[in-house]
Amino acid sequence: MPSTLFSVSRLRFWLSCRSASSSIERVVSSYLNPQRSTASGRQLSNRFLGYAMPHSHHSHSGQFCSHAKSTLAEVLQRARDLGFTHFHLSEHVPRQNASELYPEEIEAGLGPEDLRATFEAYLVEARALQAEYSGKGMGKGKGKSKSTASMHILVGCETENISSPGTIDFLTEVLGSSRDTRPEEIGKGMVDYIVGSLHHTNAIPIDFDNETFQKSVDSFASSASSAGRQDAATPHQLLIDRYLDDQYEVLQRLRPEVVGHFDLFRLFRPETALDSPAIWAKVERNVQFAVQYGALFECNAAAFRKGWNCSYPAREILDLIVSLNGRLCLSDDSHGVHAVGLNYLRLRRYLVESNVDSIWFLEKHTPDPSTASNIHTPVAPAIANAMAEPDGLSNRDSAPTQFARGTVARCMGPEWKSLPFWQHFESMLEQETAEKQ
Numbered sequence: 001m002p003s004t005l006f007s008v009s010r011l012r013f014w015l016s017c018r019s020a021s022s023s024i025e026r027v028v029s030s031y032l033n034p035q036r037s038t039a040s041g042r043q044l045s046n047r048f049l050g051y052a053m054p055h056s057h058h059s060h061s062g063q064f065c066s067h068a069k070s071t072l073a074e075v076l077q078r079a080r081d082l083g084f085t086h087f088h089l090s091e092h093v094p095r096q097n098a099s100e101l102y103p104e105e106i107e108a109g110l111g112p113e114d115l116r117a118t119f120e121a122y123l124v125e126a127r128a129l130q131a132e133y134s135g136k137g138m139g140k141g142k143g144k145s146k147s148t149a150s151m152h153i154l155v156g157c158e159t160e161n162i163s164s165p166g167t168i169d170f171l172t173e174v175l176g177s178s179r180d181t182r183p184e185e186i187g188k189g190m191v192d193y194i195v196g197s198l199h200h201t202n203a204i205p206i207d208f209d210n211e212t213f214q215k216s217v218d219s220f221a222s223s224a225s226s227a228g229r230q231d232a233a234t235p236h237q238l239l240i241d242r243y244l245d246d247q248y249e250v251l252q253r254l255r256p257e258v259v260g261h262f263d264l265f266r267l268f269r270p271e272t273a274l275d276s277p278a279i280w281a282k283v284e285r286n287v288q289f290a291v292q293y294g295a296l297f298e299c300n301a302a303a304f305r306k307g308w309n310c311s312y313p314a315r316e317i318l319d320l321i322v323s324l325n326g327r328l329c330l331s332d333d334s335h336g337v338h339a340v341g342l343n344y345l346r347l348r349r350y351l352v353e354s355n356v357d358s359i360w361f362l363e364k365h366t367p368d369p370s371t372a373s374n375i376h377t378p379v380a381p382a383i384a385n386a387m388a389e390p391d392g393l394s395n396r397d398s399a400p401t402q403f404a405r406g407t408v409a410r411c412m413g414p415e416w417k418s419l420p421f422w423q424h425f426e427s428m429l430e431q432e433t434a435e436k437q
Contacts, residue, residue, distance in 0.1 A: 053083075053085065053412075053416065053419050053421040053422075054083070054084055054085070054086075054330060054341065054344060054421060054425070055084070055085065055086035055087070055088075055329065055330050055359075055361040056079070056084065056086070056087050056088060056330060056331050056332045056334070056340075056341070057086075057088045057090070057154075057156075057193075057195065057258045057296065057298055057329050057330070057331045057361070057362060058088070058090050058158065058195050058258065058260060058298055058300065058331035058332070058333045059075060059079075059087065059088065059089055059090060059331075059332065059333070059334045059340075060090070060091055060092070060158075060333075060334065060335045060336075061074070061075045061091070061335075061336065062335075062336055063122075063125070064091045064118050064119070064121065064122040064125075065091055065092055065335065066102065066104045066105050066108060066110070067102065067104055067335065068335035068336050069335065069336030069337065069338065070336040070337040070338075072089070072122070072125055072126065072129060073129060074337050075334065075336065075337055075340060076129055076133065076151070076153070078337045078340040079151065079340050079341070080133070080151050082340060082341045082425065082428065083421060083424065083425060083428070084151060084340075084341070085151060085152060086151070086152040086153075086154075086361050086362070086363070087151055087152070087153060087340075088152075088153060088154040088155075088156055088192075088193065088362065089122075089126050089153065089154065089155050089156060090156045090157055090158040090195045090258075091119065091122045091126075091157060091158065092119075092157070092158050092160070093119060093157050093158065093159055093160060093171050093174060093175075094112065094115035094116040094118070094119045094174060095112060095115055095160060095162065095167075096112055096166065096167070096170040097112060098111060098112060099203070100112075100162055100200075100203070101115075102205070102208065103208075116174065119157075119174070123155065123190065123191075126153075126155040127155055129153065130153040130154075130155055133150055133151045133153050134150060134152075134153070135150070152363055152364070154192040154193050154362060154363075154364060154407060155191055155192050156191050156192055156193040156194055156195060156257075156258075157175075157187070157191050157194060157195070158194075158195040158197050158260060159171060159194060159195065159196055159197055159198070159250055159254060159256065159260075160197070160198060160199060160200065161198040161200070161246045161247070161249060161250050162198075162200045162203050163203055164246065164249055165249075168249065168250070168253050168254065171186075171254075172186055175187035175190050175191065176189070176190050182404070183252065183253055183254055183255040184255040184293075184403065184404040184405070185404045185405065186253075186254055187405060188404060188405045188406070191405065192362075192364060192405055192406055192407055193256075193257040193258065193362055193403070193405055193407050194254055194255075194256040194257060194258070194405070195256060195257075195258045195259075195260040195298070196247075196250045196251060196254055196256025196258065196259050196260055196295075197250075197260030197261060197264070198243065198246050198247060198250060198264075199264065200216070201216050201219075201220075201239045201242045201243050201246070201265070202216055202219040202220065202239075202242065204216035204219055206239070206243075206264065206265060206267065206268075207264055207267050210268045213267070213268045214268075216239060217235045217236050217239050218235060219235075220235040220236075220238035220239050220242070221235045223235075223238055233276070233278075236269065236272065237276055237279060239265060240265045240266070240272075240274075240279055241278065241279055241282065243264075243265040244265075244279065244282040244283060244285075244286055245282065247262075247286055248282070248285065248286050248289065251286060251289050251290055251295070252289070255293055255295075256295060257295060257296060257362060257403050257405070257407060257409075258295065258296050258297075258298050258329065258331075258362070259290050259295050259296070259297045259298065260298060260300070260331075261298070261300045261302070261303075261312040261313075261333070262286075262297060262298075262312055262313040262317055263312055263313045263314055263317055264312065266314075267303075267306060270303075270307070270308050270309075270314070274316060274317075283317060283320065284320065287317070287320055287321055287324060287326060288324060290326070291321070291324045291325065291326040291327075291399065292399060293399065293400065294327070294399035294400040294401065294403070294409060295326075295327070296327045296328065296329040296360050296361075296362065296409060297313065297321050297326055297327065297328055297329070298312070298328075298329050298330070298331040298333075299311045299312070299313075299318075299328050299329065299330055299331065299347060299350075299351060299356075300312040300331045300332075300333050301330075301331065301332050301333065301342060301343040301344055301346070301347040302331075302332065302333035302334075302339075304342075304343035304346050304347070305339070305342060305343060310350050311347050311350055311351075315354060318354055318356075319354070322354075322355070322356060325399075327358070327360040327399075327409060327411075328351070328356055328358065328359060328360060329359065329360045329361055329362070330344070330347065330359060330361070332344065341425070344425065345422070345425070345426055345429075348417070348422060351417075352417050357413065357414045358411055358412065358413060358414075358416075359411075359412045359416045360409050360410065360411050360412070361409070361410055361412070362403075362407045362408070362409055362410075363407060363408055363410060364406060364407060364408075365402060365403075365406060365407050365408035366406065
């Protein structure tokens with residue numbers, strides 16, 4: 001039998017959960033009784049792997065990130081214990097200049113060369129753990145080791161764009177590529193995927209604390225429109241405008257498989273409306289560009305622990321992505337064991353209330369030359385008749401599903417909302433809370 005993500009006993013337990021939809025029950029039954037499956041049934045049985053939950057495409061550890069906690073191994077163990085089937089790694093890329101260091105890095109006596117050495121050490125450790133988890137067994141019964149379940153792990157990185165064009169030029173070199181490398185192939189062989197993010201405007205952090213964010217806002221004051229005009233742009237609007245341009249550069253120059261926290265620009269101002277026509281036009285531009293080449297937009301649960309009542313992106317951008325057939329994926333943006341899967345139940349509720357019917361996720365994949373037309377290319381829009389059906393995707397989806405760095409995007413339909421995992425996950429968290437009391 002092909003290698004699977006779950007033990008038969010675990011599947012039987014999940015099948016017994018009353019919240020399971022009848023369609024999922026048929027799929028699982030097909031898996032549990034392969035000898036009774038038709039050709040179509042066998043196909044569904046294989047596709048059960050695509051129904052595995054949950055996933056995270058964005059994570060950090062204290063071992064390789066100064067503002068995080070826990071070792072990378074501890075983070076992955078926690079993800080495995082919670083039942084994650086796909087937990088992808090995305091430590092921050094190193095920054096080039098001493099002026100770009102964060103306070104905790106300065107306090108620790110670190111310099112840019114130390115950040116680069118740390119990133120290189122991360123890649124070594126992450127690959128070792130990736131290999132370890134891909135080879136683990138399937139047992140989960142009593143007496144089994146906690147570390148016996150396999151888990152999909154991709155080794156990636158999270159970008160910056162502090163100053164243009166220098167930041168991405170430097171990152172390209174760090175990832176072993178050159179200016180002649182095609183955007184979608186930058187880092188190929190070194191990382192499996194890229195989370196396209198930025199955390200600065202005017203070279204000032206916008207996510208460190210409210211005071212530093214305000215410094216970034218104030219840096220746009222001198223550029224603000226003259227007082228007295230009814231259509232005068234505020235400094236914060238100018239910050240957002242710059243953020244969106246810098247984000248667009250990340251999308252164009254790197255073609256990240258995952259778009260990180262799309263609207264981080266309002267982290268400390270979550271009530272900010274995007275009612276400026278000029279700003280909304282740039283939001284649409286960025287979303288449309290990423291949709292065309294097949295990017296996944298992360299629904300980032302970290303916003304909840306930052307005081308939001310929704311994830312990144314907030315509702316109007318989420319609705320835009322859905323309206324354009326964009327792809328949404330899950331991320332916890334965890335910075336240690338304590339945040340793995342944190343607020344995922346709230347994230348599910350937000351997405352269900354927003355009528356999100358499809359959730360996507362990345363897996364390791366070796367491109368097949370026979371489906372080259374479905375591989376992520378710099379040409380947008382992609383070939384309209386991309387061969388998506390073998391991966392369980394809709395033929396009306398014309399964006400590529402395979403990516404040149406070596407991953408494939410897979411889709412879960414509306415059944416993602418009612419998978420037994422959610423009930424199981426909630427029960428686990430309740431039990432942990434009770435044990436701590």
